[in-house]
Amino acid sequence: MQHAKVVERFEEFLKGRNLKLTSQRRRLLDRVFATHEHFSAEQLYSWLRGEPGDPVSRATVYRTLSLLTEGGFLATLDAGRGELIYEHVLGHEHHDHILCLGCGRIEEFHDEVIEELQRRACEAKGFVLVSHDLRLRGYCKTCQRRQPASKASDRTAT
Amino acid sequence: MQHAKVVERFEEFLKGRNLKLTSQRRRLLDRVFATHEHFSAEQLYSWLRGEPGDPVSRATVYRTLSLLTEGGFLATLDAGRGELIYEHVLGHEHHDHILCLGCGRIEEFHDEVIEELQRRACEAKGFVLVSHDLRLRGYCKTCQRRQPASKASDRTAT
DNA sequence: TTATTTGCAAACCTTTTGCAAGTGA
DNA sequence: TCACTTGCAAAAGGTTTGCAAATAA
Numbered sequence: 001m002q003h004a005k006v007v008e009r010f011e012e013f014l015k016g017r018n019l020k021l022t023s024q025r026r027r028l029l030d031r032v033f034a035t036h037e038h039f040s041a042e043q044l045y046s047w048l049r050g051e052p053g054d055p056v057s058r059a060t061v062y063r064t065l066s067l068l069t070e071g072g073f074l075a076t077l078d079a080g081r082g083e084l085i086y087e088h089v090l091g092h093e094h095h096d097h098i099l100c101l102g103c104g105r106i107e108e109f110h111d112e113v114i115e116e117l118q119r120r121a122c123e124a125k126g127f128v129l130v131s132h133d134l135r136l137r138g139y140c141k142t143c144q145r146r147q148p149a150s151k152a153s154d155r156t157a158t
Numbered sequence: 159m160q161h162a163k164v165v166e167r168f169e170e171f172l173k174g175r176n177l178k179l180t181s182q183r184r185r186l187l188d189r190v191f192a193t194h195e196h197f198s199a200e201q202l203y204s205w206l207r208g209e210p211g212d213p214v215s216r217a218t219v220y221r222t223l224s225l226l227t228e229g230g231f232l233a234t235l236d237a238g239r240g241e242l243i244y245e246h247v248l249g250h251e252h253h254d255h256i257l258c259l260g261c262g263r264i265e266e267f268h269d270e271v272i273e274e275l276q277r278r279a280c281e282a283k284g285f286v287l288v289s290h291d292l293r294l295r296g297y298c299k300t301c302q303r304r305q306p307a308s309k310a311s312d313r314t315a316t
Numbered sequence: 317t318t319a320t321t322t323g324c325a326a327a328c329c330t331t332t333t334g335c336a337a338g339t340g341a
Numbered sequence: 342t343c344a345c346t347t348g349c350a351a352a353a354g355g356t357t358t359g360c361a362a363a364t365a366a
Contacts, residue, residue: 020320020365041356057323062356078236082331083355098285109279114272118294121267127256127296134292136276138285178340178345199331215348220331240356241330 001091006033006073009090013071023054028064032074033088038106040083041065077133079106096134102143159249164191164231167248171229181212186222190232191246196264198241199223235291237264254292260301 010029014021031047032039039047045061065086068074077085079099085106094115095108114134122129168187172179189205190197197205203219223244226232235243237257243264252273253266272292280287 018320022321022365024322055323059324059357060322063321066357078238080236096279098280098283100285101288107283107285109283111275111279114275114279117269117272117275118292121254121269121272122256122294122296125256125265125267126299127258127265127294128302129294129296130259131296132292132294134276134290136280136285136287136290138280138287138289141284144286176345180340180346182347200329213348217332217349218347221346224332 003030003033006090010068010071010073013073019067024056024060025064025067027053027056028061029068029073032068032086033090036088036092038077038079038085038087040085042083044086077106077135079104080135080137096136098136098138100140100143101137102139105140107140161188161191164248168226168229168231171231177225182214182218183222183225185211185214186219187226187231190226190244191248194246196235196237196243196245198243200241202244235264235293237262238293238295254294256294256296258298258301259295260297263298265298 007026007029010025011021014025027048028044031044031051041058041061044065045056045058048056048061065074069076069086073089074086075089077087077097079085079097081104093110095110096114098107098109099105100107118132119129165184165187168183169179172183185206186202189202189209199216199219202223203214203216206214206219223232227234227244231247232244233247235245235255237243237255239262251268253268254272256265256267257263258265276290277287
């Protein structure tokens with residue numbers, strides 16, 4: 001999706017909530033859609049500090065990230081490292097994640113059969129499904145070389 | 159699994175690590191296996207304060223929960239409510255969770271086909287799978303009655 | 317003009333940790 | 342005995358919030 005379109009949608013979203021398009025919000029939006037990486041609030045804050053532009057405080061970064069998430073511009077992912085990870089959504093198909101326990105690397109994958117089975121499992125319990133997330137954890141090729149084979153005692157919740 | 163057997167395993171586990179069986183650890187173990195509910199550290203701490211027995215500090219609750227998790231006695235679940243949720247493992251088959259966004263209720267389910275597809279997805283990316291968790295989020299039957307149908311803007315990461 | 321935003325620093329919440337006193341083996 | 346544990350309170354780490362000054366519309 002072209003960036004102008006994203007900005008337009010954001011403006012509509014703000015208007016619909018009687019919110020203003022400030023230079024900080026605009027900078028956040030631009031920066032977030034300038035990368036395809038997964039990032040944390042702190043990461044984004046640090047990018048913004050290091051790049052030219054109107055200063056943005058940490059508080060505003062958090063507030064705007066929430067806003068973008070509510071607006072469906074961003075999605076969150078808890079990678080189990082104590083901080084929320086964000087990724088942008090528009091023009092980015094739904095996918096699940098594989099997390100490397102060694103280096104923190106995040107890979108994406110998608111399996112339509114799994115998706116369908118999830119819908120059925122939910123129905124069977126009488127729930128209306130709103131969202132889901134599936135996280136696989138293990139060691140990537142690089143970390144498999146560094147790391148001894150994982151022992152049962154290293155395993156976390158499955 | 160009978161409780162005596164669980165205690166025996168815990169003693170072995172401690173012995174193997176040169177750790178001692180204190181009254182606090184024993185109380186924690188007993189309490190945790192006395193329920194089939196999912197609970198948080200704070201919840202457990204509050205149970206212990208309200209019930210007769212040797213006092214157990216918050217710090218010890220956290221330390222012992224980590225110990226029990228490492229030993230494979232407990233599994234953790236991040237239900238997305240800001241705190242870790244625990245459940246006991248022994249005699250409890252692996253399962254995934256469905257979380258109610260309305261009331262926080264947690265249901266369990268299991269699908270062997272999904273499990274197999276996860277293994278394959280992991281292999282395809284060159285990862286060695288250690289663990290996984292799948293969380294479906296939606297509204298349970300009770301909350302569907304209370305709650306208006308969910309709108310797209312309510313949706314969180316999928 | 318004026319309701320909304322921002323930045324700052326303090327507050328929050330869950331979890332972890334340093335340290336001196338206590339205790340199981 | 343003595344290494345391991347506990348409790349306390351302080352610290353940590355990510356995130357949220359109150360408030361006065363700044364700003365978009």
